[in-house]
Amino acid sequence: xxxxxxxxxxxxxxxxxxxxxxxxxxxxxxxxxxxxxxxxxxxxxxxxxxxxxxxxxxxxxxxxxxxxxxxxxxxxxxxxxxxxxxxxxxxxxxxxxxxxxxxxxxxxxxxxxxxxxxxxxxxxxxxxxxxxxxxxxxxxxxxxxxxxxxxxxxxxxxxxxxxxxxxxxxxxxxxxxxxxxxxxxxxxxxxxxxxxxxxxxxxxxxxxxxxxxxxxxxxxxxxxxxxxxxxxxxxxxxxxxxxxxxxxxxxxxxxxxxxxxxxxxxxxxxxxxxxxxxxxxxxxxxxxxxxxxxxxxxxxxxxxxxxxxxxxxxxxxxxxxxxxxxxxxxxxxxxxxxxxxxxxxxxxxxxxxxxxxxxxxxxxxxxxxxxxxxxxxxxxxxxxxxxxxxxxxxxxxxxxxxxxxxxxxxxxxxxxxxxxxxxxxxxxxxxxxxxxxxxxxxxxxxxxxxxxxxxxxxx
Numbered sequence: 268x269x270x271x272x273x274x275x276x277x278x279x280x281x282x283x284x285x286x287x288x289x290x291x292x293x294x295x296x297x298x299x300x301x302x303x304x305x306x307x308x309x310x311x312x313x314x315x316x317x318x319x320x321x322x323x324x325x326x327x328x329x330x331x332x333x334x335x336x337x338x339x340x341x342x343x344x345x346x347x348x349x350x351x352x353x354x355x356x357x358x359x360x361x362x363x364x365x366x367x368x369x370x371x372x373x374x375x376x377x378x379x380x381x382x383x384x385x386x387x388x389x390x391x392x393x394x395x396x397x398x399x400x401x402x403x404x405x406x407x408x409x410x411x412x413x414x415x416x417x418x419x420x421x422x423x424x425x426x427x428x429x430x431x432x433x434x435x436x437x438x439x440x441x442x443x444x445x446x447x448x449x450x451x452x453x454x455x456x457x458x459x460x461x462x463x464x465x466x467x468x469x470x471x472x473x474x475x476x477x478x479x480x481x482x483x484x485x486x487x488x489x490x491x492x493x494x495x496x497x498x499x500x501x502x503x504x505x506x507x508x509x510x511x512x513x514x515x516x517x518x519x520x521x522x523x524x525x526x527x528x529x530x531x532x533x534x535x536x537x538x539x540x541x542x543x544x545x546x547x548x549x550x551x552x553x554x555x556x557x558x559x560x561x562x563x564x565x566x567x568x569x570x571x572x573x574x575x576x577x578x579x580x581x582x583x584x585x586x587x588x589x590x591x592x593x594x595x596x597x598x599x600x601x602x603x604x605x606x607x608x609x610x611x612x613x614x615x616x617x618x619x620x621x622x623x624x625x626x627x628x629x630x631x632x633x634x635x636x637x638x639x640x641x642x643x644x645x646x647x648x649x650x651x652x653x654x655x656x657x658x659x660x661x662x663x664x665x666x667x668x669x670x671x672x673x674x675x676x677x678x679x680x681x682x683x684x685x686x687x688x689x690x691x692x693x694x695x696x697x698x699x700x701x702x703x704x705x706x707x708x709x710x711x712x713x714x715x716x717x718x719x720x721x722x723x724x725x726x
Contacts, residue, residue: 272588275581276678279326286312287643300721301636301706303645312643313684315673318611319484320366320524320531322677325576328528328569335565340556344564344571348534351571355506355578357513358536360543362550365561367484367522368393369554370535374480374520376549377542378444379403386434387447387482388426389413389454392653394447394482396715399658405447406434413455414667416605416616421496422461423607424452426468435475446472449482450489450512454649456670457485457609459492462500462511469515478517486512486519487526488610491583505578518542525611527573528677532566586610586677589685593675596689602696605670614649614670615692621702626651628705628725631669634695637702638671642691646673652708653717 287295287310299305303316314321336342345363352361364370375397379385383403390398390405398405408430413423426448435443448468452458465481472479490508494500500508513519517539523532537543547557554561562570576582587610594608605614617631624630631650638644650669657664673688695702710721 275585276325284312285309289640292640292643296636296639300709300723301632302720302722303635303639303647304718305721306639306645310643311639311645313680313688314645315612315675315688316645316647318525318674318676319522320529321679322524322528322530323679324528324530324569324573325678327576328572331568331572332565335563335568337564340558342558342564342567344567345558347571348567351574352534352536355509355574356519356536357510358519358538360538360540361534361536362543362546362554362557363560363562363567364533364535364550364554365531366524366533367482367520368397368533369561370520370522370533371397372553373546373549374518374535375401376553377546380444382442384434384438384443385445385447386431386443388424388449388460389452390447391449391453391482391484392715392717394449396655399655400714402658406430408434409452409455413452413458416456416603416614416619416668419606420458421492421607422459422464423605424450424455424458424460425464426460428464428467428471431468432471435471435477440476443475443477445478445480445518447480447482448516449484451485451492451610453484453611454668456605456614456649456668457488457612457672458605459489459496459610461497462493462508463497465512465515479515481513481516481519483519483521484525485611486521487577487583488587490578491580491587492610494580505580505583509578523570523573526577527570528577529566529569529573532562532570534560586675589680589682590675592682593673593685593689596685597692600689600693600696602692605668612672612674614668614672615646617650617669617671620696620699621705623700623703624705626665626669627663628707629722630705631671632722633702633705634671636706637695638691641695642687644673644688644691646671648672648717652720655714655716 295310336344379401381402388409395405410427518537603616603619617634631648649672654664704725706722
């Protein structure tokens with residue numbers, strides 16, 4: 268008999284989580300202005316808001332933290348991190364930051380100016396926010412198939428080369444500081460990008476004399492999908508695939524709170540020493556000295572160890588198989604989500620679930636509130652609230668996809684929790700016809716409003 272799949276770790280420590288009543292959750296979500304971000308974590312039973320910084324570190328990572336060098340300048344921990352980035356990713360120069368959006372801030376403060384154009388495959392919220400805050404533009408060049416959640420494609424996060432080249436042809440070179448390739452493509456449902464597409468995007472971008480930036484929050488998960496789905500890579504190690512990915516890039520930003528499995532940390536890395544030196548000023552101004560940025564020595568040590576663990580096949584397989592398990596449970600119940608299951612999350616297709624809620628009342632957010640009320644499960648809207656307003660017209664943007672992301676923290680929940688999630692989604696799905704109204708905004712910030720937006724029930 269073939270042995271069933273099992274996790275590649277065992278549990279050393281547990282944290283208690285509290286169940287709540289429907290009545291309690293109704294009061295709590297009202298007090299939070301129907302924004303799941305504004306809930307206290309104690310009010311959440313299964314927290315799928317994000318996989319960023321919410322994973323469980325290993326014994327080796329905790330051990331590494333005890334050896335952190337907290338020197339202000341030139342700490343051993345910095346050099347541990349530097350060596351890991353060089354050995355695993357192939358970059359000679361980097362600046363540590365406290366997380367990914369800080370890395371974007373350091374880089375974009377240096378290279379982006381008003382009127383610039385940074386094409387990409389579905390920029391995520393912070394990336395687009397940093398671009399548009401500087402009065403630049405972030406056009407989406409993702410393949411059209413990504414907008415159809417029911418199509419099964421192995422690399423649904425790919426950049427559309429024709430869309431990209433049209434922008435490169437029509438825009439003066441000096442107005443394009445870089446092309447942004449996000450792996451995996453989070454906004455499109457955690458979908459991977461093929462090595463072929465990465466190579467072709469790099470060739471096209473460099474043909475026009477433009478740098479390629481890889482947004483790398485989930486680069487290791489992307490490498491796993493290349494190994495398991497793309498011909499010619501099945502016998503390559505994850506680390507070999509990662510090395511090839513970054514051979515095509517000029518620079519990278521990374522929130523290390525995902526694939527490096529740390530609670531805090533990130534960096535921006537460069538091939539070009541001159542650009543590295545230009546970015547140092549903004550690192551010092553906004554983060555800290557260049558050998559610690561926004562990180563402590565212990566966090567840099569944990570990150571260095573996490574880069575090694577996060578690019579281990581067994582670690583990745585355990586993580587991705589759990590997401591796949593949840594997807595299969597939803598398949599049993601006939602619930603529509605972005606197919607195939609993503610590397611870090613299931614993205615429920617809110618438009619197909621809540622067909623009676625008007626788009627102006629934020630369909631994905633409505634689904635998120637309903638799931639919380641059902642079982643104390645917190646997801647996050649990837650839809651019209653996240654899309655913000657058009658910076659020119661100030662009108663709400665309504666993207667083709669209205670998704671509720673259920674992001675699974677690494678090494679944190681068991682498959683019993685996945686069963687609870689699936690059952691709760693089914694319960695909401697079964698009463699979907701009765702959900703006819705959503706929410707309206709009562710307060711919002713002009714950029715990245717979804718973090719702090721306040722809502723009330725539509726009347």
